[in-house]
Amino acid sequence: MNSIQKTLRQMADPKTAAFTSRIIPNVDPKTILGIKTPELRALAKELRANQKFLCDLPHKYFEENQLHAFVVSGIKDFGLCVAELERFLPCIDNWATCDQTSPACFKKNRAALLPLIKKWIKSGHVYTVRFAIVNLMRHFLDQDFKLEFLKMAAAVKSDDYYIKMAIGWYFAEALAKQWDAALPYIKAKRLEAWTHNKAIQKALESFKVSDERKELLAGMKVALPG
Numbered sequence: 215m216n217s218i219q220k221t222l223r224q225m226a227d228p229k230t231a232a233f234t235s236r237i238i239p240n241v242d243p244k245t246i247l248g249i250k251t252p253e254l255r256a257l258a259k260e261l262r263a264n265q266k267f268l269c270d271l272p273h274k275y276f277e278e279n280q281l282h283a284f285v286v287s288g289i290k291d292f293g294l295c296v297a298e299l300e301r302f303l304p305c306i307d308n309w310a311t312c313d314q315t316s317p318a319c320f321k322k323n324r325a326a327l328l329p330l331i332k333k334w335i336k337s338g339h340v341y342t343v344r345f346a347i348v349n350l351m352r353h354f355l356d357q358d359f360k361l362e363f364l365k366m367a368a369a370v371k372s373d374d375y376y377i378k379m380a381i382g383w384y385f386a387e388a389l390a391k392q393w394d395a396a397l398p399y400i401k402a403k404r405l406e407a408w409t410h411n412k413a414i415q416k417a418l419e420s421f422k423v424s425d426e427r428k429e430l431l432a433g434m435k436v437a438l439p440g
Contacts, residue, residue, distance in 0.1 A: 218267060221257070222277050225249045234276070238308045246276045251314075258284035268298055272305045279306065283315040292323040296330065303334070306341040309376050313348055324353050335366060340374050347380040355391045364388060364395060368404055381405065382412030389413070389431070390422035400434055407436050 231248025235241070258281050261267050268286070273279050282302055289295035295317050306312050320327050327349070334346035347367055354363050367384045370377060385405065388396035403410060414431045417423050423431075 218261070218278070218281075219274065222247055222249060222275060222281075225253060225257075234310075238276070238310055241276055241308050245274065249277050249280075251280070254280050255284050257281060258288065261285050262288055268301075271301060276308070276311070279308075279311045280314065283311050287315055287317045289317065290319055292319045292326060295319050303337075303342045303345060304339055306345070308341070309344065309379075312341040312344050312376075315345065316352070320349065320353055324358055327353060332366070335370060340372075340377060343370060343372065343377050344380045347377070347384050351384045351387050355387055359392055359395075361395055364392075364399060368399060371406075378406065378409045379412065382409045383416055385409075385413035386416030386420060389417045389427070390420050393427065400431065403436060407438050411435050411438070 226247035226249060228248055230250055231243070231246045234246050234248060235243040238246075254277060261281060262285055264285075268282065271282075273282065283306075286295060286298050286302055289298060299315070299317065302315070306315070331346045331350050331354075334342050335350070337343050337346070347370065350363055350367060354360070364385075367381055367388075370381060372378065382405075385396060385399065389400070399405060400410065400414065405413060414435055417431055418428050
């Protein structure tokens with residue numbers, strides 16, 4: 215691990231660190247070295263056989279967590295990937311690492327993935343819940359979509375900004391891909407007010423939503439309390 219940390223420190227860039235700190239404000243700036251994503255992805259390919267790295271949790275640096283996310287995402291065996299993922303999820307402490315943990319093997323194992331999402335979405339850990347919502351969005355808004363998935367996302371109650379953002383993002387994508395199913399949630403104001411407006415905002419910014427539908431959605435925003 216000292217060797218990996220030494221390599222990361224040698225790759226560090228203060229300007230990149232400052233930028234990363236601005237977009238991930240809840241992570242201690244002292245733990246951010248400043249390394250661009252393509253460089254970390256390249257290094258992750260060299261670490262995929264390094265079981266010691268995957269076992270050494272929690273990590274010290276943000277970039278170590280990013281490396282871990284990319285290594286886990288590259289594991290082809292679904293069972294092994296899930297085992298490593300479930301050790302790692304409790305250690306994720308920011309939206310970037312959460313969202314960039316995106317295992318490729320999920321696409322071919324959606325039937326096995328769904329029960330895990332249903333478990334993760336009930337977690338008491340913010341980024342495990344966000345991970346569940348993001349993967350419900352990534353893998354279950356197309357051919358495997360069911361009405362119950364909208365209900366799952368809407369049922370999540372949290373004051374955490376990053377969970378509410380994930381729900382808003384999910385419903386914006388649902389409006390783009392499953393308009394007839396998702397629109398009733400907006401019409402009936404079934405989401406918390408801030409999340410409701412965020413879903414509309416992100417749908418209005420989407421190239422996947424028609425201008426006619428955007429015009430309809432724009433009139434559905436609600437006043438926020440206070």
